[in-house]
Every structure is written in C-alpha cells, then in structure tokens.
Amino acid sequence: MAGRDTVLDVLGRLEPPPRIVDWSLLAVVLAEAATGLVSFTVATPDGWPVFWLHRSLGLAIVVLLGWKLARVRHRLLDRRLWRRSTALSILTLLAAVGTISTGTLWVVGVDVRVSYWTLLSVHVGFGLLLVPLVAFHAATRFRPPRRVDFEGRRTAVQYGVLLIAGAIAYRLQQGANALLSMNGTNRRFTGSQPREGDGNDAFPVTSWVADDPDPIDRASYRLSVTGLVAEPREFAADELGGDETAALLDCTSGWYTVQEWGGIRVGDLLEAAGGVERSGNRGGSVDGVADAPDDADGDVPDPAYVRFVSVTGYRWSLPLAEAQDALLATHVGGERLTHGHGGPVRLVAPGRRGFQWVKWVVRVEVRAERDPAQWVVTLVSGFD
Numbered sequence: 001m002a003g004r005d006t007v008l009d010v011l012g013r014l015e016p017p018p019r020i021v022d023w024s025l026l027a028v029v030l031a032e033a034a035t036g037l038v039s040f041t042v043a044t045p046d047g048w049p050v051f052w053l054h055r056s057l058g059l060a061i062v063v064l065l066g067w068k069l070a071r072v073r074h075r076l077l078d079r080r081l082w083r084r085s086t087a088l089s090i091l092t093l094l095a096a097v098g099t100i101s102t103g104t105l106w107v108v109g110v111d112v113r114v115s116y117w118t119l120l121s122v123h124v125g126f127g128l129l130l131v132p133l134v135a136f137h138a139a140t141r142f143r144p145p146r147r148v149d150f151e152g153r154r155t156a157v158q159y160g161v162l163l164i165a166g167a168i169a170y171r172l173q174q175g176a177n178a179l180l181s182m183n184g185t186n187r188r189f190t191g192s193q194p195r196e197g198d199g200n201d202a203f204p205v206t207s208w209v210a211d212d213p214d215p216i217d218r219a220s221y222r223l224s225v226t227g228l229v230a231e232p233r234e235f236a237a238d239e240l241g242g243d244e245t246a247a248l249l250d251c252t253s254g255w256y257t258v259q260e261w262g263g264i265r266v267g268d269l270l271e272a273a274g275g276v277e278r279s280g281n282r283g284g285s286v287d288g289v290a291d292a293p294d295d296a297d298g299d300v301p302d303p304a305y306v307r308f309v310s311v312t313g314y315r316w317s318l319p320l321a322e323a324q325d326a327l328l329a330t331h332v333g334g335e336r337l338t339h340g341h342g343g344p345v346r347l348v349a350p351g352r353r354g355f356q357w358v359k360w361v362v363r364v365e366v367r368a369e370r371d372p373a374q375w376v377v378t379l380v381s382g383f384d
C-alpha cells in the first residue's frame with residue numbers, strides 16, 4: 001500500500017457500483033429519518049446507541065454523496081445536459097447539503113438560533129424535506145439493482161471498511177470537541193444544550209407544532225380526574241399543591257433545563273379521587289389493595305395508564321406506576337407557571353422528553369388501554 005495515497009484516492013478505490021451507491025443513499029436516508037425520529041423518544045442515557053447510529057450513518061451519507069456527485073457532476077454543470085428533472089435533483093442535493101451541514105454544526109457544538117429555532121430544528125426541517133425528495137428521485141431516476149452488484153465479497157468489504165472508518169471518525173470528532181471544548185461542558189447525551197437559571201424566564205416557551213390556546217382563567221379553572229377512579233371529581237388550581245420535585249426537561253429542539261417544580265404528585269391526586277379502581281376492589285377484596293385474579297368480574301378492565309389531556313386536545317399517557325410519580329405542576333422555580341409554560345397546570349414527567357410534558361392539562365383519565373393515537377394528536381393539535 002502506497003503511503004502517499006490521499007483519503008480521496010482510497011475512497012475512489014473503494015467506490016461501489018453506481019446502482020449500489022444510489023440505493024444505499026436511499027436506504028441510509030430512510031434509516032436516518034427513522035433513527036432521528038426514534039431519538040426524539042429517548043430521554044435516558046441507555047438510549048445512546050440511537051444517537052451513535054444516527055451520527056455514523058450521517059457520515060456514510062457524506063461519503064456516498066461524494067461518490068455520487070463525482071459521478072454526476074458533469075450532468076449538473078453542463079447546461080446542455082439539463083432535463084426537466086434536473087431542477088428536482090438540484091433541490092434534493094440542496095436539501096441533503098442543508099441537512100448534513102446543520103447536523104454537523106450541531107454535533108460539533110455550534111449553538112446559533114434563528115428566533116427560537118435551534119440548528120437542530122433546522123436540521124430536522126431539512127431532513128423531513130429530504131426524505132420525500134430522495135424517495136421521488138429514486139423512483140424516477142435510479143436503475144433497479146442487479147444481482148451482479150451484490151456478488152463477491154468486495155461490496156461487503158467496502159461497507160465494512162466504511163463502517164469502521166465512520167466509527168473512528170466519530171471517536172475523533174468527540175475527542176476534537178473535547179479539546180476545543182466546543183461541546184459546551186454541560187451538553188446532554190441527547191445533544192441538548194443547557195438553559196440556565198430558575199423559573200419561567202430561564203427556558204424558552206416551546207410548542208411542538210401549532211398548539212397556542214388562549215390563556216386560562218386560573219380562578220375558574222378546574223382539573224377533572226376521571227376514568228377508572230373510585231370518585232371522579234374536579235379540582236381547583238389551589239388544591240393542587242404540596243409536592244416539589246427537581247426534574248430535567250429536555251426538548252427535542254435541542255435544549256434542556258433543570259427546574260424545581262411545585263404541584264401535586266399524580267399518585268396523591270388519584271388518591272384524592274378515591275384511588276384507582278381495580279377489579280379486585282370492586283369485588284370487595286380483603287384490604288382493597290390486593291388484585292383479584294384477571295377477569296374476576298368478567299368485563300371490567302384493570303387500570304394501566306394515566307392519560308393527561310390538554311385544553312387543546314394535545315395528550316399523552318404514562319403507564320400507571322410511572323404516572324403516580326409524575327407531577328402536575330402549578331409552579332416552577334418558586335413562581336406560578338406562566339401561560340406559555342402551561343399554566344395553570346402542566347405535566348412534569350421525569351425521564352421523558354419535553355413533548356410528553358403536556359401543558360394546560362384540564363383532564364386526567366385513568367384508563368385500561370394504551371393510546372397509540374396520541375402520536376398523531378401531538379403532531380396535528382392546534383391546526384384547525
């Protein structure tokens with residue numbers, strides 16, 4: 001092996017057949033969309049592999065795109081070769097460059113903001129644009145892969161080398177970040193950057209998509225607690241006090257804050273509504289706690305989830321045991337929650353990402369079933 005080879009020489013020799021490059025690009029872009037979206041649900045450090053995979057695949061896109069551009073360069077640069085579809089190809093390229101550059105800047109620790117949009121949000125925007133563009137580009141331009149493309153160990157070796165190179169590059173990047181201390185000292189494993197201070201003004205008001213209700217009058221506000229509780233009832237905001245907890249809010253737009261939240265533990269709230277109703281209780285069991293065997297009285301389901309519903313319809317459910325340790329907060333950092341931060345009452349769900357911390361909660365429902373529709377509701381809530 002010649003020691004004088006540049007990285008580009010090596011990459012040139014590793015280049016797979018064009019069709020493989022094309023379809024790999026599509027596959028990796030889809031995998032990036034998937035890992036990117038999944039990363040939004042990760043709130044605890046054991047989920048780190050998702051972030052590692054997302055960044056490594058990002059490097060793979062850079063290499064694949066390099067090969068692809070070297071191959072099609074003349075078609076983009078020579079006006080006489082332009083077709084109607086060239087405009088779309090260029091748009092796809094711009095979306096790719098936008099996604100890659102914002103992602104890279106974010107990873108190395110740049111924290112510029114466009115109003116309240118972080119680089120990460122812009123990255124997500126470009127990425128969501130890129131997926132349909134690449135899919136369309138593939139459907140109209142890519143040639144179907146052929147068997148010969150996969151024969152021999154060559155392709156496997158090429159990809160093996162790339163993967164290892166990606167992992168090494170990622171390590172180097174982490175080292176470089178640490179050296180340049182660009183990472184910010186307090187960055188989370190999710191990439192989120194800290195917003196320091198206490199109370200309402202310490203962190204941004206963020207809505208996931210379009211939720212923007214009118215302010216709620218605290219005096220006439222009522223929280224209703226319903227579903228599988230013994231005595232469904234309503235509570236005024238002033239009845240929701242007594243507990244405090246420090247918890248970390250980590251928003252998918254790339255910031256986090258640690259605050260002292262005041263309000264009522266959801267377990268205590270449910271107790272105040274007579275406690276959750278298990279089928280065992282209804283049968284008049286010994287101490288009212290023991291579970292009767294399943295289906296003791298036929299058709300009555302056991303409580304398993306607590307659903308928190310916003311005045312806007314936005315909602316999220318937590319498994320019962322987790323919900324009991326969550327907080328319905330009326331205060332942050334010793335101050336009454338402002339409207340923007342979800343006042344009079346918002347959910348504080350430690351160990352969950354910010355979008356699950358429902359603001360302007362008006363209803364708490366104890367339910368037997370999970371709630372898959374919540375994923376859609378959180379995205380469309382506020383559009384009417």
Ligand SMILES: Nc1nc2c(c(=O)[nH]1)N[C@H]1C(S)=C(S)[C@@H](COP(=O)(O)O)O[C@H]1N2
Pocket residue numbers: 203204205206207208209210211250251252310312314340341342353354355356357358359360
């Ligand atoms: N009803 C409702 N609750 C919501 C949202 C929303 O759009 N609507 N946004 C969520 C998101 S994405 C985050 S990060 C937090 C932000 O809380 P904050 O505005 O107090 O910073 O609220 C969550 N709760």
Ligand SMILES: [Mo]
Pocket residue numbers: 206207208250251252253354355
């Ligand atoms: Mo968020």
